[in-house]
Structure formats: C-alpha cells, structure tokens
Amino acid sequence: xxxxxxxxxxxxALAAGQTYRANWGKNANPTAAAVxxxxxxxxxxxxxxxxxxxxxxxxxxxxxxxxxNTTSAGTIQHGGAVQPTAYKYLLSGSAVSAAxxxxxxxxxxxxxxxxxxxxxVTTATAQSTTNTLGQSDTFSADAGTxxxxxxxxxxxxxxxxTGTRVRLTTTTTLPAGLALATDYYVIRASDSTFKLAxxxxxxxxxxxxxxxxxxxxTHTVSWLLPRYxxxxxxxxxxxxxxxxxxxxxxxxxxxxxxxxxxTASRATPTVxxxxxxxxxxxxxxxxxxxxxxxxxxxxxxxxxxxxxxQVDTIQNSVSYVSGEYTVALVRxxxxxxxxxxxxxxxxxxxxxxxxxxxxxxxxALYWLWGSGVATPASSAFSGYLSFVWG
Amino acid sequence: MTIRNTRDVIDAEVDxxxxxxxxxxxxxxxTTAGVWYDLTGSSGNPRAxxxxxxxxxxxxxxAQSTDGxxxxxxxxxxxxxxxxxxxVRVGCASATPLPMTIHVMDYLLYYPSIEDxxxxxxxxxxxxxxxxxxxxxxxxxxxxxxxxxxxxQSFSVSYTNSDGVAGRTSRTVTxxxxxxxxxxxxxxTATQGGADPxxxxxxxxxxxxxxxxxxxxxADTGFFALVLVRPLxxxxxxxxxxxxxxxxxxxxxxxxxxxxxxxLSAIALPNGSLSGLAVRGSLQAxxx
Numbered sequence: 249x250x251x252x253x254x255x256x257x258x259x260x261a262l263a264a265g266q267t268y269r270a271n272w273g274k275n276a277n278p279t280a281a282a283v284x285x286x287x288x289x290x291x292x293x294x295x296x297x298x299x300x301x302x303x304x305x306x307x308x309x310x311x312x313x314x315x316x317n318t319t320s321a322g323t324i325q326h327g328g329a330v331q332p333t334a335y336k337y338l339l340s341g342s343a344v345s346a347a348x349x350x351x352x353x354x355x356x357x358x359x360x361x362x363x364x365x366x367x368x369v370t371t372a373t374a375q376s377t378t379n380t381l382g383q384s385d386t387f388s389a390d391a392g393t394x395x396x397x398x399x400x401x402x403x404x405x406x407x408x409x410t411g412t413r414v415r416l417t418t419t420t421t422l423p424a425g426l427a428l429a430t431d432y433y434v435i436r437a438s439d440s441t442f443k444l445a446x447x448x449x450x451x452x453x454x455x456x457x458x459x460x461x462x463x464x465x466t467h468t469v470s471w472l473l474p475r476y477x478x479x480x481x482x483x484x485x486x487x488x489x490x491x492x493x494x495x496x497x498x499x500x501x502x503x504x505x506x507x508x509x510x511t512a513s514r515a516t517p518t519v520x521x522x523x524x525x526x527x528x529x530x531x532x533x534x535x536x537x538x539x540x541x542x543x544x545x546x547x548x549x550x551x552x553x554x555x556x557x558q559v560d561t562i563q564n565s566v567s568y569v570s571g572e573y574t575v576a577l578v579r580x581x582x583x584x585x586x587x588x589x590x591x592x593x594x595x596x597x598x599x600x601x602x603x604x605x606x607x608x609x610x611x612a613l614y615w616l617w618g619s620g621v622a623t624p625a626s627s628a629f630s631g632y633l634s635f636v637w638g
Numbered sequence: 639m640t641i642r643n644t645r646d647v648i649d650a651e652v653d654x655x656x657x658x659x660x661x662x663x664x665x666x667x668x669t670t671a672g673v674w675y676d677l678t679g680s681s682g683n684p685r686a687x688x689x690x691x692x693x694x695x696x697x698x699x700x701a702q703s704t705d706g707x708x709x710x711x712x713x714x715x716x717x718x719x720x721x722x723x724x725x726v727r728v729g730c731a732s733a734t735p736l737p738m739t740i741h742v743m744d745y746l747l748y749y750p751s752i753e754d755x756x757x758x759x760x761x762x763x764x765x766x767x768x769x770x771x772x773x774x775x776x777x778x779x780x781x782x783x784x785x786x787x788x789x790x791q792s793f794s795v796s797y798t799n800s801d802g803v804a805g806r807t808s809r810t811v812t813x814x815x816x817x818x819x820x821x822x823x824x825x826x827t828a829t830q831g832g833a834d835p836x837x838x839x840x841x842x843x844x845x846x847x848x849x850x851x852x853x854x855x856x857a858d859t860g861f862f863a864l865v866l867v868r869p870l871x872x873x874x875x876x877x878x879x880x881x882x883x884x885x886x887x888x889x890x891x892x893x894x895x896x897x898x899x900x901x902l903s904a905i906a907l908p909n910g911s912l913s914g915l916a917v918r919g920s921l922q923a924x925x926x
Contacts, residue, residue, distance in 0.1 A: 315842075322841075
C-alpha cells in the first residue's frame, strides 16, 4: 500500500534512499520591481530552475497542461515519477533571502496544473476558452466487475480522482454500456483501476455503470487536468506572462468556470478583481495595496466552491490596450514566510496539519512571491525542498 | 542492515556507532557577495583539494581514501551497516560574509581543464564512472573556476541523465567575471541565469550520470572544471552570534546517506568576501 502510516515508515524510506533533495535558487522578475503587497510569479526569474519560456506561448484561450518535463517550463524537479508503487510527499524545505530590501514577504510553493494564455486583451466581452481533453491513457474493461484497468501510464492515470469528467474513444468497439462522445465521471478504485458513472453525483455515490462486455480493440480515456483531476483545491491566478507591461487600463477581471463538483456556469463573485494598469511582467494583476478589487493571489470563487474543474470564459471588462496575460490553475503546497534578512524560513511538514503535502507524479512546482515591502527586480531567493516517497 | 525506525537511530548512538568530525576552512581568495564559492580548495582541515591535477577532460573519481575531505569515519558496509548524516553545524566569526548559505555535499567525479578559449565541443573521457550514486539520481553539476576569465560568455553541457538517456542538454548558463579560483563560474545571484550553484538540467531530469561534452558559445580566457556532486544538507548562517546547528532527522526529517569512502566538502554563498576568514563546522554521522 503506497503512502506512510507511521514515522518509522518515513525513517525507513529515508534510510533506503527514497528521497530527493532539490536545491533551488530563483530571482524575482528581472524587468521591474514589485510594489509592496503585490504578488508576483517567479516563473520568469533567472536561476535554477531557469526562467520559463512557456506561459506566453501557445494558442489563445486554449488550456495547456503543465508537467515537470514540459519543454521550457522551468519547474523545480522533485525526483521523477514514483506512482503507483509509491506516493511522494513534500517533507521539509527552506527559503531565504540575503537582501534587506526584500523582507518581509511570503513565498508560496504551488503546483501549476495548466494555463490559458490570453492574447486578445482588447476584447472586453467574456471570451470562451477551449478545453480539449489532452490527457489520455488506455484501459481494458471487465464485464464481470464493471471495473476498468489502466493499460498504459503515459499521463499518470494514477493521478485521477473520483468525480473527474472523462470521455472515451476506441480503435474498434467500446465495452457494451459505454458510448463515444459522452461525458462520464470516474469512480477511483485504486491506482490502477476505476469504474465509470453517468454523473458526478453517481460517481460520489459509487454507482457504477453496468459494463456487459469488454468490447474490442484498444480503448482510451481522455481527461483535462493532469493532477487534481476533478479540480478540488485548485485556485486560479491571472498574471502578466509576457516580457512587456500590460497596457494602461484597470479592467475588472472575471472567470466563468466549472467547479470541482462538475457544476458549470459558476462565476467570479460580484466585487470583481481589478487589474493594475501597466502591470509588469510576472505581476498577478489584481494584487497590491488594500482596497476594492484587490485580493490575495487567488481569484475569488463563487460562494461554496472549492476548486476549478475548468475555466469556461475569461473576461477583462474593458480593453487592456496591449500586452497579454495568463490564467493558470494552481494548487498551493506550502508557504515560507521570510521575516528577516538572512533568516531562513525552515518548514518541517511532518508536523503540520494536515501533514506532508502530496506531490503527484508530473507535478510542476513553482514559486509565487508575496511582497511585504517593495522588492527590487532580480532579488535573489534560495533554499531547498526535500521529498520522500514510500 | 540499515536504519529502519526511530529505535534503530537511538540504538546506533547508544551503541557508539557514531562519529563527530570538526572541520575548518581558511579562505585566502577574495570571494564576492552573491557568488557561490567552493570551499574545497581552501586550506585547513581537511586539506585543500584542487580540480586541475589530472588529464584534461578525463573523468576523475573523488574519494575520502585518496583525496581526503571532511572525515566521516571508516567504511561500515563491510560490517553490514549503512552510514547517515545525523547532525550538522557551521559558523563564521566575522559578520562580513553573513548571512551565508552552505551546502554540504558528496563530491563524486570531476572533469578537469575545460577550456574557455574554444567554441568546439570539448568531449569528455568517461572511462571512469561515478563511484557512488552510480545511476546519477540526484547528482548535480557545478562549474568551478580554475583559471580566471573575462566573463560574460555562456556554455551548455551535453550529458546522460539518471535514467541513462544520453544526449540531454543543460540550460545555457552564463559565466561571471569573478577571478578567484574556486568560484562557481555560473553563479551570480543578481545576473540572468546565475542564482544557483548547479547547472540547470533539461526539463524532466533530476540527475546526471555522466557528462559527454561542454560547448562554449563564445571564447574567453580561463579554465574551469565540472564537478559532479550529490547535495546532502543545507545550512544557513545568519550572524556571528548564531552558529547554525541542525538535527537533520528531528528538525528536517532528513537522513541523508553517507556512502563508504564518500568525499564530503562544502560550497558557500557569502554576502561579502571570505578572504582571510575561517569557516568552522562539524558533522555527526551514525551507522546502523
């Protein structure tokens, strides 16, 4: 059984070398200082991992998944894939800055699941996104138990969670009881097996579709999100992903989305985030000094929602004039508050509640920086992250 | 036999299967704030080890038995034990270089005399392979200055990753203009591409098994060595009144393995020059 149930098991895993240590050094945005109380991504900053060359590429409004091996992604490595024989966790870590002009502030470690690039920033109406189900792996079906078994693992199907919306294709004939071009919802049985339900509610209830034969040919399941696949716990951030500043405008920013219970037509609540005029590279657009329309790094969600299964529309209420921005779906794993020059923020995640943040296969780890004071361009941060699996 | 649980850790210490080693490095080079520096070449205890004492571009193994390093005790595998790093401490009696981050590492293999003056690919001789962490898992590359340069030129490294896939290409890294031997040539926190001592790997890679070639993108004077290391622990010294001491297992949930014959040394990221200063530390190993 993957995972840990005791401290002794963790010690045994450490002693057996089932661990990876990622030393990281990362600079803040090289082109502009951060104003106090703003949040910025460190994606484009220099260092190791190097600057991304990803988040301002690709088709406008198309969802693009991000993994640790995505070309030009510049993610912090965590030791490769370990599932399904083991689960990986963030065990401990540290962060420090030696610049007095940087502290205090907060580093947030996030897993970036994917993003939508928005180049059509002069459009002031809600723009529909494209959510092609880009993750897929093959399966076989057992008519006796209604259970499906993964027969390929290219996209880490062991990451799939109950309630994830999927669609099916086949080279010949799908198992009887299943149809093409139809939404199904996964009932996760194990890392290697699953069942299918006709609705999210049925998936949660464990009510599986009756499969009456195995079909013929090779069958494929496709889904959208590479991790946190039902969207639970995901936050959305909108940031300037380009090297140039946004144009002069202060638009309201809003999303239409499907939440993690797979309910569509959800929306950013009434008091909308307001984008900063001429927001610099890496700036999370609606963060900054307190006031109406200013938020933490996460876009606010409709009341009661706990995540994003997909973003359906993106809107800036007036033309942003120029530039481009990106809406990314992220899951926060940890925060490292930096209080004092040279004083490392060291975290031991075993003793947190809940302890040991899970790091899924393919996780794309990045830093967000919440500035407590003005942060000069290219300010340097460094530290390490320690992972364990078993 | 290996450590399996908390009781085994306690038993190792109660039974005397532990060793504490003090170390000191006296730095005589002028180091630069925000630029990583390899303490290995500095005098002290352990003695200095340089990275130019072998045939150019030919992989050389590094080991305690032949090269020294911070002493961590004799080999234990023959007795059926495995050794681990249990506790670390470091301090500096001058405020000039502080705060300062230090990585304690197992130095594995080096490729000497890589020339800045040619843009031809410089192909390595890998007759000798990694002596420890033989698959390369978690092994990183760092470029250490041997002879000074003007700076500003960039290079990339072709390597075999820890999955055994050859032909992987590192990120292109830019060299700094710091002249002191021992400087990590690609580090400089304030400049593009240089905030870390290790050379960034191709996306998805987390370790290096061997280096195939290095290609300079522009000629310069000088030489450097590529050293393959496995980081074991990170220490962060804030002030002269506060040596950094860490029980790795209790405070960090870490129990890094020290292989038999491992060569342990350290690199530092000072906030000012270390010239004329001593960096002192200790480590405790246990085996069980």
